[in-house]
Amino acid sequence: MKNCPISDTDRTISDKRSSLMKKINASVLVIDDQEEVLIAARLFLKRHFNEVTTLSNPANIIKTISEKNVGVVLLDMNFRYGYENGKEGIYWMKEIAQIFPDVKIILMTSYADVHTAVEGIKLGAVDYLLKPWENDKLLEIIKHAVKLVRKQSKAATITVDYFTGQSEAILKAYKTAERIAKTDVTTLILGENGTGKFVLAKYIHDQSIRRNQPFVHVDLGSLNENLFESELFGYVKGAFTDAHQDSMGRFEKQTPEQSFR
Secondary structure: OOOOOOOHHHHHHHHHHHHHHOOEEEEEEEEOOOHHHHHHHHHHHOOOEEEEEEEOOHHHHHHHHHHHOOOEEEEEOOOOOOOOOOHHHHHHHHHHHHHOOOOEEEEEEOHHHHHHHHHHHHOOOOEEEEOOOOHHHHHHHHHHHHHHHHHHHHHHHOOOOOOOOOOHHHHHHHHHHHHHHOOOOOOOOOOOOOOOHHHHHHHHHHHOOOOOOOOEEEOHHHOOOOOHHHHHHEEOOOOOOOOOOOEEOHHHHOOOOEEEO
16 A cells, blocks of 8 residues: 655644644642642643642642642632631732742632732732633733743843952852862851852752752841741741741741842
8 A cells, every 4th residue: 555645734733733732841839728729720721831830738838849840839818717808918929039030920819819829929029910810811821921031031041140350369269169069068158247158058959969959148137136037937826926936947948049148
C-alpha cells in the first residue's frame, strides 16, 4: 500500500490544531477549602497550563510555592467556617508577597467580599475573580498574570543587581562567595553601612543549589525590640492583644538562606 501524500492544507490544519493544544509554560497554584472548586479549576486549567497544583489547606502555601516554583496563585479569601469576611485571604496574600514578591496573586471571592478583594488589589494582588467564575474570564486573568511574571523575569535578567568592577578586591570577594555557595556553611559578612553586605549575601544565595528557594532579608534595625521574638519565632493566637491567629516566624517560614543586618 502506497503512502498518501500530505497536502499543504492538511499540514496547515495540523499545525493549527497543534498550536491550539499547546499549553502555556507556567506553574499555577489554586488554593480553596472546597474540593469541588479545586477539581473544577484543575480540570479546566490543566488544558491550558503545564503545571497546575491545588491546595485545600493554606498552611502549606509557602512550602508548595517553593517546591513547585509557582508563578501565579489563585487564592480564595475564606477558609474557616464562621470567618467569612475575607481577612484570611488578605493575611495569606501578605505572607506570600513577603516571601515571594515576584509571585502574582489573584483573589477569589463572592459578591459579598468584593470590597475586601479591592483592598487586596491595593495591597498588591493583580486581580480578583468572582465565584462561581466563567472559564473564559478565569483563563484571561491567569494569562495576564503569567505575562506579568514573564515581563518581570525578563527585566530581572537584564538588571545588574550585584557589584561591578574589576579590582583585585572585588574579584576576590566574588571568588570567595562562589566557594561558599557550594557549601552549607553559615556565613558572617562584616562591613560598614552601605558597603554591600546584603548584595553579597544575595549573590551567594543565587550561586547556591538553593537558588530557587526563597531568600528573606531581615533588617534587624527596623524591628521593634518588643516584637523581635514574635517576628523571628512567631506566636500563637492570644499571645498578646492583637494576636488574633497563629503566625509563623521568619525561621519557620524559611529555607536556610536568610540575611540579617
